[in-house]
Amino acid sequence: MAPGMVAAATSRKKMVTLPGGTFQMGSEQFYPEERPVRDVTVAAFSIDVHPVTVADFRRFVKDTGHVTWAELAPRAEDYPYAEPDALVPGSLVFRKTDGPVDRRDVRNWWSWTPGADWRHPEGAGSNVGGREHHPVTHVAYSDALAYAEWAGKSLPTEAEWEYAARGGLEGATFTWGDEFAPRGRMMANTWQGEFPWQNLCTDGYEGTSPVARFPANSYGLYDMAGNVWEWTADWFDTPPTSTRACCAPPPRVVGGERFPRRVIKGGSHLCAPNYCLRYRPAARQAESVDTSTCHIGFRCVVR
Secondary structure (H helix, E strand, O other), X not given: OOOOOOOOOOOOOOEEEEXXXXXXXXXXXXXHHHOOOEEEEEOOEEEEOOOOEHHHHHHHHHHHOOOOHHHOOOOOOOOOOOOHHHOOOEEEEEOOOOOOOOOOOHHHOEEEEEOOEOXXXXXXXXXXXXXXXXXXXXXXXXXXXXHHHHOOOEOOOHHHHHHHHHOOOOOOOOOOOOOOOXXXXXXXXXXXXXXXXXXXXXXXXXXXXXXXXXXXXXXXOOOOOEOOEEEEEEEOOOOOOOOOOOOOOOOOOOOOOOOOEEEEXXXXXXXXXXXXXXXXXXXXXXXXXXXXXXXXXXOOEEO
């Protein structure tokens, strides 16, 4: 196949086909942007059984030569107030703090890191060796969209994503039910302890985890809660609030905020109950399309 060509045939291997239907989307119990609860109908579709992995993304890059947003230097005209030394290829990386900090300022734990990208998730000198089956990270919206088009797939709408994540459990808090850790069993890769300085790693992981290490939901889908946030195709149309969640990084480069925002879903390994209880199907967050981070990935659908 010539570089840049769409994959010869869309494979539904490692996908789950859902019949579609009407479900109650949203929640009245947590954050304002999830309201109101409303009936939403989706048509039948197939969805990846787990997020796109590093190995999956590597095949795409090898086949197409794709260069990710994080591997490109930001343009000064897009970030007119950015410091010149920040206009280099890079991405946003989480840095655990040494102790309690002011949680009103996300810059206390988010760091613009030159050289960070999907191959180097912690920055220059790091690599993805041994993480081939972890979700790919440091992918901006355009990177996820390019992969989906190459694979002959699409990115899910927010409604499709939430319908799949709920697994038929109408109104349940989590993708598996209403109890966070039934019988003491950890059901997702999230943050346990006091964010952003104390991660007890009760779930066995400090950062991302290999896909499908936690139980699937009732539809047989893995990692619909925690591990990494996932891009969706929907624009975020709720006005931003003055309060940022723990998982909301600052702009790609200070002086940004010039790019539109899409909805991300699912929460991540950085979501903590004391600060960001967003590893729930109803949870949603706005993410600037130019942003790539160490905790955002994606999965695809076929309609």
